Amino acid sequence: LRFLDTGVFMRLGENHPRYSKIFLVAATNKDLIREIQEGRFREDLYHRLNALSFHIPRLNEREEDIEDLATHFLGILFNSYKKEGDDSTLPKLEPAAVECLKQHQYRGNVRELKNILLRAMLFRKGAIITKDDIISACQPSFSEGGDKTNRNFIETLLDQFEAGEANFWADIHQPFKENHLTRDTVRSLILAAKNRYQTNLPGLAVKLGACKTRSHLESDERKKFISFKNFLYKTVKISSN
Numbered sequence: 530l531r532f533l534d535t536g537v538f539m540r541l542g543e544n545h546p547r548y549s550k551i552f553l554v555a556a557t558n559k560d561l562i563r564e565i566q567e568g569r570f571r572e573d574l575y576h577r578l579n580a581l582s583f584h585i586p587r588l589n590e591r592e593e594d595i596e597d598l599a600t601h602f603l604g605i606l607f608n609s610y611k612k613e614g615d616d617s618t619l620p621k622l623e624p625a626a627v628e629c630l631k632q633h634q635y636r637g638n639v640r641e642l643k644n645i646l647l648r649a650m651l652f653r654k655g656a657i658i659t660k661d662d663i664i665s666a667c668q669p670s671f672s673e674g675g676d677k678t679n680r681n682f683i684e685t686l687l688d689q690f691e692a693g694e695a696n697f698w699a700d701i702h703q704p705f706k707e708n709h710l711t712r713d714t715v716r717s718l719i720l721a722a723k724n725r726y727q728t729n730l731p732g733l734a735v736k737l738g739a740c741k742t743r744s745h746l747e748s749d750e751r752k753k754f755i756s757f758k759n760f761l762y763k764t765v766k767i768s769s770n
Contacts, residue, residue: 533577553578588635588642595642596627602643603658606650620650625660632712633667634705634764641708667711683718687725690737697739702760715765730758 532538533553537546555578564570588595599622607619622630626649635641648666649658689695701718704710719733726736731754734740739757740750761767 530573530577533574588638592631595631596622598639598642599627599630599646602646603650606643606647610647610651618656620653620656620658622658622663623660626658626663629660629663629667629711629713633663634708634712636706636708664711664713667708680717683714683721686718687722690722693738695738697734697737697757701737705765712765716767719761719765719767730761734758 532549536549536551538549539546559570561570561575561579565572565575588598603622604619611617630642630645633645637644645663645666649662652665653659653662686695686700689700701710701715705712705715722733722737726733728736734754734757735742737757740753742750
């Protein structure tokens with residue numbers, strides 16, 4: 530703390546102070562005010578670090594930057610993994626692939642974008658990185674076979690819901706949060722469920738195991754239904770029609 534205040538320090542074994550003129554940059558993804566209130570971060574340290582602060586929005590909050598960042602990282606990755614004597618050119622992202630990147634939910638922020646691009650670049654099927662390449666890179670465990678594999682996955686999961694072997698929160702919501710399912714896959718799954726069950730939203734919530742009753746009179750079940758509804762309309766952006 531003294532060093533942060535004055536810039537003065539002493540090396541081990543010395544008995545005279547030294548002065549260092551530095552500009553310290555610190556970063557965090559935590560809410561430090563809350564951390565202070567809950568006793569997990571020192572308030573005196575916070576005030577020494579917080580001379581000038583900037584809030585950098587998460588990648589999901591700045592969709593307009595994704596294309597430029599993707600182009601930038603793709604160039605770095607291509608040069609890093611290019612073998613000696615390889616005269617191939619930098620792969621390009623087709624417009625649909627860029628749009629797919631913009632629709633993805635990045636829990637891992639810029640690092641996740643970089644990892645997706647690395648997988649797409651390494652496993653692409655041609656000189657152009659396509660939307661299918663990006664989908665496969667976003668959810669490699671489900672998409673490697675393309676649309677047919679995705680449809681099979683959806684039908685299998687719906688069968689599991691009917692058999693009582695699947696649960697919305699564990700098998701849709703959580704995988705989506707962990708980026709194992711893309712928004713497009715969840716949309717397709719919900720639309721397939723609507724077509725299969727031909728029911729309204731409360732009925733769909735029950736069919737998918739999001740809540741246990743259609744009446745939603747119990748407070749806990751009502752909270753689950755509201756969370757289910759918000760997830761579909763606000764996060765996944767399912768049409769209300």
